[in-house]
Amino acid sequence: GQNIDQPTEMTATEGAIVQINCTYQTSGFNGLFWYQQHAGEAPTFLSYNVLDGLEEKGRFSSFLSRSKGYSYLLLKELQMKDSASYLCAVGNQAGTALIFGKGTTLSVSS
Amino acid sequence: GAGVSQSPSNKVTEKGKDVELRCDPISGHTALYWYRQSLGQGLEFLIYFQGNSAPDKSGLPSDRFSAERTGGSVSTLTIQRTQQEDSAVYLCASSSGVGTGRTQYFGPGTRLTVL
Numbered sequence A: 001g002q003n004i005d006q007p008t009e010m011t012a013t014e015g016a017i018v019q020i021n022c023t024y025q026t027s028g029f030n031g032l033f034w035y036q037q038h039a040g041e042a043p044t045f046l047s048y049n050v051l052d053g054l055e056e057k058g059r060f061s062s063f064l065s066r067s068k069g070y071s072y073l074l075l076k077e078l079q080m081k082d083s084a085s086y087l088c089a090v091g092n093q094a095g096t097a098l099i100f101g102k103g104t105t106l107s108v109s110s
Numbered sequence B: 001g002a003g004v005s006q007s008p009s010n011k012v013t014e015k016g017k018d019v020e021l022r023c024d025p026i027s028g029h030t031a032l033y034w035y036r037q038s039l040g041q042g043l044e045f046l047i048y049f050q051g052n053s054a055p056d057k058s059g060l061p062s063d064r065f066s067a068e069r070t071g072g073s074v075s076t077l078t079i080q081r082t083q084q085e086d087s088a089v090y091l092c093a094s095s096s097g098v099g100t101g102r103t104q105y106f107g108p109g110t111r112l113t114v115l
Helices: none
Strands: A003-005 A009-013 A018-025 A032-037 A044-049 A053-057 A060-065 A070-075 A084-091 A098-100 A104-109 B005-007 B010-013 B019-024 B031-037 B043-050 B053-056 B065-069 B075-079 B088-095 B110-114
Touching: A003 A084, A009 A018, A018 A032, A018 A084, A018 A104, A032 A060, A032 A070, A044 A053, A044 A060, A044 A070, A070 A084, A098 B031, A098 B043, B005 B088, B010 B019, B019 B110, B031 B075, B043 B065, B043 B075, B075 B088
Parallel strands: A009 A104, B010 B110
Antiparallel strands: A003 A018, A018 A070, A032 A044, A032 A084, A053 A060, A060 A070, A084 A098, A084 A104, B005 B019, B019 B075, B031 B043, B031 B088, B043 B053, B065 B075, B088 B110
């Protein structure tokens, strides 16, 4: 079966660091993606990991451990505009579809 | 175009009616995907196109759902005899190819409400 788990909600304050975890059990694996989705808007691509380790991109970093079926998205120097849903997704074996978790709603307060 | 566009942005219909949702992918993108997002649920894959053919239709929930793509560009998702459980946001995405690392770029979606 396919299962992707991430926390439903998280809260943090401006300027802080937050880590959003994602665990997955899928029949195939073709990379792990993180998307950001503001309410009522399209998901926008944040990061992609296919090899183990940390990928850093500005304030956002993403980590992958394939042996543990685990990823996290790290957001530094949080800003109010970072309040959004963060979607973890795994590429299926054929690379023809993304399998999404239910998303983590992050609320950033001042 | 600059991004993926979808129309209409909102659609309200009565149970039992047919609806058509349209997607215009990013120019030059050969791969096109349809997903739906129901309240409280993650994005659910429906169908994938490479060019005009659909090698992966595994996510279509029933035979009331169909999709086509013409000219390797515009795609239409059709839902026949709509049911209330079809209410969701239908998202289209496109990518420059398929396989490892191909980023999918999403449109803003069509919010479908079946009364």
